[in-house]
Amino acid sequence: MPAWAVSYYERLIDDVAQIYFHPLVEEILRHAAEGSVIIDAGAGTGQLPVLISRRIANCTIAGLDLSFPCLATGTRIAKSNGARVSFVQADLERCPLKPGSVDLIVSTCSLHHWRQPAKIVGEMIALLKPGGLMLLMDMAADAPRQASKEWVVKVAKRSHSSLLFRIVFPFERNYVSYSRDEACRIFREAGAHMDVLDLDGVFMTARLRPRADQEE
Numbered sequence: 001m002p003a004w005a006v007s008y009y010e011r012l013i014d015d016v017a018q019i020y021f022h023p024l025v026e027e028i029l030r031h032a033a034e035g036s037v038i039i040d041a042g043a044g045t046g047q048l049p050v051l052i053s054r055r056i057a058n059c060t061i062a063g064l065d066l067s068f069p070c071l072a073t074g075t076r077i078a079k080s081n082g083a084r085v086s087f088v089q090a091d092l093e094r095c096p097l098k099p100g101s102v103d104l105i106v107s108t109c110s111l112h113h114w115r116q117p118a119k120i121v122g123e124m125i126a127l128l129k130p131g132g133l134m135l136l137m138d139m140a141a142d143a144p145r146q147a148s149k150e151w152v153v154k155v156a157k158r159s160h161s162s163l164l165f166r167i168v169f170p171f172e173r174n175y176v177s178y179s180r181d182e183a184c185r186i187f188r189e190a191g192a193h194m195d196v197l198d199l200d201g202v203f204m205t206a207r208l209r210p211r212a213d214q215e216e
Contacts, residue, residue, distance in 0.1 A: 001067040001069060001070055002069075003069050006045060006067070006069040006070055006073055008164060009044060009045055009070075010045040010047075010073055010077075011159075011160060012155075012159055012165060013044070013045060013047050014047070015155075015158045015159040015160060016155050016158050016159060017047055017051070019154065019155075019158070020108075021047065021048050021051055021108070022051075023200075024048070024106070024108065024135070024137060024205070025048075025051050025052060025055060027135060027205070028052055028055075028056075028104065028106060028135060029055060029056065031104060031133050031135070032052075032056055032059065032103065032104045033056075033103075034056060034057045034058050034059070035057075035058050035059065035060075036056060036059045036060070036103040036104055037059070037060045037061075037101065037102050037103045037104075037129075038052060038056075038059055038060070038061045038062075038102070038103060038104045038105070038106065039061070039062050039063070039064055039097070039102055039104075039105050039106075039127070040052075040061070040062070040063045040064065040105075040106050040107070040108075041064050041092055041105055041106070041107040041110065041120075041124055042064070042065060042092065042107050042108070042109075042110025042113070042114075043063025043064055043065045043070070043071075043074055043087065044065060044067075044070050044074075044108075044110075045070050045073040045074055045077065046063045046070070046071070046073060046074020046075070046077050046078060046085065046087060047074075047077060048063075048106065048108060049061045049062070049063045049074070049078075049083075049085045050074075050077055050078050050081050050083040050085055052106075053078075053083040053084055053085050054081070054083060061084075061085050061086075062085065062086045062087065062088055063085060063086070063087045063088070064087075064088050064089075064090040064092065064095070064097075065087070065089065065090070066089065066090065066091055066092070067089075068089055071087040071088070071089055074087045075087050092114070092120045092123060092124070093115075093116055093119055093120055093123065094123075095123045095124070095127065097127050098127075099126045099127055100126075100127070100128070100129055100130075101127060101129065102127040102128055102129065102132060103128075103129055103132050103133075104132060104133050104134070104135070105124050105127065105128065105132075105133075105134040105135070106134075106135045106136075106137075107124070107134070107135070107136045107137070107138075108137045108138070109137065109138050109139060110138070111136060111138040111178065111183070111186075112138055112139065112172060112176045112177040112178060113176075117178075117186045117190075118186045118187075118189035118190045119190070120190075121134075121136070121186060121187060121190035121192055121208070122189075122190040122191055122192070125190060125191065125192045125208060125209075125210050125211075126210075128209070128210055130210075131209075132209070132210070133207060133208070133209055134192070134206075134207070134208040134209070135205065135206075135207060135208075136205070136206045136208060137203055137204070137205045137206075138177060138178065138183070138203065138204060139169075139172065139173050139177045139202050139203055139204075140177065140178070140179065140180055140183075140199055140202060140203065140204040141173060141174070141177045141178055141179045141182070142179040142180055142181075143173075143199060143201065143202040143203075143204075147201045147202050148169075148170065148173055148202050150201070151169075151201055151202045152165070152166055152169055152170065155169070173202065180197055180199065180204055183197070183204060183206065184197065187206065187208060191210075191211050192208040192209065192210070192211060193208065193209045193210065193211045194206055194207070194208055195207040195208070195209060
């Protein structure tokens with residue numbers, strides 16, 4: 001991701017974190033306990049892991065991303081907030097972390113960027129401890145169009161970068177995001193067990209677990 005895009009993305013997320021991340025943080029709190037090992041897969045500029053670290057005591061949390069400028073921004077944000085979050089440059093198709101070492105994985109709006117989504121979801125599921133969970137959120141291509149229009153308006157009212165967002169978001173939703181059926185196919189190919197797939201406005205959120213957990 002080029003530096004100008006990182007700067008735009010940081011400003012955008014700062015503007016809309018309350019409506020974009022906070023509902024997901026509440027979901028994370030229902031599934032993560034004190035001392036959990038948590039990773040954000042495709043962490044971008046790192047605001048989400050910083051938010052999580054402020055809400056869960058003594059957790060070990062890392063943001064993984066391929067973009068060095070994003071990770072540098074995340075490191076700066078964490079330092080300025082006094083958050084104990086590490087950022088790791090990683091290709092998620094060949095994740096460097098140890099299998100069975102993570103309690104919870106979260107990923108937000110990264111799925112539609114992954115070249116081999118089933119491979120990456122499979123890599124992430126393999127990182128989970130027994131009983132671990134992956135929360136994956138992304139825009140849904142089959143969400144109602146009215147919901148998409150309302151989301152664009154809601155973000156535009158809060159964001160200083162609304163003009164670019166009005167162009168980028170509809171393009172991604174219409175041409176590169178997945179429908180819920182397509183997402184379910186990806187999760188099956190990855191060998192993941194899907195507990196639930198919720199739709200809230202334009203975003204789908206899946207709770208994924210290792211299939212072996214369900215077979216025991």
